[in-house]
Amino acid sequence: MSIEKALVVGTGLVGTSAALALRAKGVEVCLSDIDEQAVALARELGAGREWSGEEVDLALLAVPPHLVGERLAELQKQGVARVYTDVASVKAGPIADAERLGCDLTSYVPGHPLAGRERSGPSAARAELFDGRAWALCPGPGTGADAMRLVRELVSLCGAKAVTVGADExxxxxxxxxxxxxxxxxxxxxxxxxxxxxxxxxxxxxxxxxxxxxxxxxxxxxxxxxxxxxxxxxxxxxxxxxxxxxxxxxxxxxxxxxxxxxxxxxxxxxxxxxxxx
Amino acid sequence: MSIEKALVVGTGLVGTSAALALRAKGVEVCLSDIDEQAVALARELGAGREWSGEEVDLALLAVPPHLVGERLAELQKQGVARVYTDVASVKAGPIADAERLGCDLTSYVPGHPLAGRERSGPSAARAELFDGRAWALCPGPGTGADAMRLVRELVSLCGAKAVTVGADExxxxxxxxxxxxxxxxxxxxxxxxxxxxxxxxxxxxxxxxxxxxxxxxxxxxxxxxxxxxxxxxxxxxxxxxxxxxxxxxxxxxxxxxxxxxxxxxxxxxxxxxxxxx
Structure with a gap:
């Protein structure tokens, strides 16, 4: 199993940059955002096409930290992806939210790419945003080996270096x-x-x-x-x-x-x- | 009157960089430092030749702030230059030292180029260190017009922009x-x-x-x-x-x-x- 089709939820700076990096490696990318203009702009930039609700290999949640648990629960309920990850810059809170909301933690690998810019939004996105940067992965005791393997592949496709670390650490x-x-x-x-x-x-x-x-x-x-x-x-x-x-x-x-x-x-x-x- | 021959006292990062900038504009540059190895290195880098005590148009004191007044008094006593300036990053103290030591304030323009690097010493010097940077000049009520003109020329030769400002400000x-x-x-x-x-x-x-x-x-x-x-x-x-x-x-x-x-x-x-x- 490898990433042939991915869903990026949240087409801001980080989500759109990851989408561009995946597109550059030939991955099919679907885009979703509550802001329709942000999706349209990301699409125009070549980051992928609008998501029509179809199933994907991996869903990347690039939404604010306080929304990660909620979005994960919704997507898992719909059975959208085999593996899920997020990019929130804090990890204990989103993981606690996911547990509280009854998410399936075997298919979710909490993540955080250490990359950013002062500017935000899809127009600031760059395929090379993650080049050579650290990308923290915080698997828990229940995280599945397949999930880890697919998210490591995502990190690698984005040109970043995976660093495995506990959420609190x-x-x-x-x-x-x-x-x-x-x-x-x-x-x-x-x-x-x-x-x-x-x-x-x-x-x-x-x-x-x-x-x-x-x-x-x-x-x-x-x-x-x-x-x-x-x-x-x-x-x-x-x-x-x-x-x-x-x-x-x-x-x-x-x-x-x-x-x-x-x-x-x-x-x-x-x-x-x-x-x- | 313009700068045909200059003396740089203190061949660290800033002094050697100024010497290199002046050399690049065809100015004859003499070098002096209590550290003979620093002078030798600056000379090898093309910053000028060792000073033999001769007279110059302008002397640039690139020594630590607490030594500016003392060096200025010594050089003025020897009648080394027509105009003097320094590069210390504080100005009120060196000016007070110069007054206390009875220096001629008409021929001295306190200065401070806003440029630097984390590395120090002549080996870190670059002719372009001052390119486009601000170079503060803090003339007092007694500063001569000729002195100001010559130091402005120095700033211009180094590629910097002169900013005139009171010492306390x-x-x-x-x-x-x-x-x-x-x-x-x-x-x-x-x-x-x-x-x-x-x-x-x-x-x-x-x-x-x-x-x-x-x-x-x-x-x-x-x-x-x-x-x-x-x-x-x-x-x-x-x-x-x-x-x-x-x-x-x-x-x-x-x-x-x-x-x-x-x-x-x-x-x-x-x-x-x-x-x-």
Whole structure:
């Protein structure tokens, strides 16, 4: 069994990008979205054709985290696909929803591609969005081997690298490497409100890089962060404490805490730096 | 009068890059550094020849902020150049040092190119480091018109855009657009110490961008930050307060403060985003 026909539910940035990547590999792709214009645009971009309710090998749910469980239950009830996965950036919540709604967990592999852009919607989609990126898969004890195999194939067709991880561990990890950094970027960008035009004219590439992701949709990010609230809050508290301590060090002239923070920053950055990049 | 011969004092990243830019425009460049190996490397890279004590049109002091006043006083005593400028990323302190040491302020134009890299030293230098970047000039009431003209020529030869601004206004501005963002990037990078290898494997381009500048030299940055301590501390306190409020909002589920921060972040980021980039 391999993926010959797929259904993408939710033709936003991630769903349409996955559809384009699958189309590029010759997979037949059906598209569905509550927003008819989004489906029409994805179709025009070559992402596939409108879904007519037919059965498929794999259904990819690219809907907001709080809607994953509900949509999964509906599709499974209709027997639409043999295997289901989603792309929500938090995993414990959607899995709990799926359990609560009585979904079949053998055919569902919770997933999360670590890829995105500041822009959203199908018009921002790119077939290469997932190239070389990590794609987390969070199977539970009941996940079927066939389901895992098909979803691994999806990840591979999209050019990404599958990383298998428990749902709770995933949510803690993305709080650290994605969600809290987004809020930190927002806070730095928000501080610019106090700058006059001369200050803004002195902004360089460093600041642009630090704040780039802060351009993301507030509504989308509020939902993502709320879905991973405690883990994100823990990281934010640590970052806030480090910044407050740095301010105190600067005011007192006793710079040990500041120097220590700068050194820990170098070490932390080195952990994620790509050699030669 | 124009720049036919220049002296670059301090052949680190910025000094050597300026020397390379000037050489590319046919200016004769002399190089000086207390580190003989740094001068030798800059020379090998084509940045100019070793300074033999001769007189020049313009001397560019590319030394750490706390050494600017001292070096300026020495060079002016020897009558080395007609015009002097520096590249320190804080301005009020070096200017106060220069006044205290009895420097001639008519021939000195305090300057600061808004350009840098995470790597330091002459081997990281590039002639195009300043291309299209802002280069702040902070003339005082006594700065001579000829000095300003020659330093504007330097900025132009390096491909940068001169931005004239008062020293105190400059220091507040760079606290906002450069110094505090550096500490925030360090704090996010430092938080990664708590992540296991799986968490680190989920890091994407967004996190890499947010934390890129945190790789900068802790010693260099400690000096820069200490030279602009109060202005940086004020921005850091605001950012820390926003992050702590976001954590509180996430824990309580009353998300208004969080949504407001995300919206302010979008607005702040828009102020520095380059259209079409």
């Amino acid at each position: 995933h949510d803690s990890a993305v709080a650290l490497v994605s969600h809290a950094p987004h809020v930190a970027a927002s806070a730095v960008a928000a501080s610019l409100a106090s700058g006059d035009d001369v200050a803004i004219s002195l902004a360089g590439q460093g600041l642009r890089d630090v704040t780039r992701i802060a351009a993301g949709s507030p509504l989308l990010w509020q939902r993502i962060l709320a879905g991973n609230a405690v883990a994100v809050a823990e990281v934010l508290d640590r970052v806030a404490a480090d910044l407050a301590a740095a301010a105190t060090a600067l005011r007192s002239g006793e710079l040990d805490d500041l120097t220590d923070l700068l050194r820990r920053g170098v070490d932390g950055q080195a952990r994620i730096s790509v050699p030669g990049a | 400059h220091d507040s501005a760079v606290a906002l657009v450069s110094h505090a963002p550096h500490v925030a990037a360090s704090a996010v990078a430092a938080s990664l110490a708590s992540g296991d290898d799986v968490a680190i494997s989920l890091a994407g381009q967004g996190l890499r961008d947010v934390t890129r500048i945190a790789a900068g030299s802790p010693l260099l940055w400690q000096r820069i930050l200490a030279g602009n301590a109060v202005a940086v501390a004020e921005v850091l306190d605001r950012v820390a307060a926003d992050l702590a409020a976001a954590a509180t909002a996430l824990r309580s589920g009353e998300l208004d403060d969080l949504t407001d921060l995300l919206r302010r972040g979008v607005d702040g980021q828009a102020r520095i985003s380059v259209p079409g980039a």
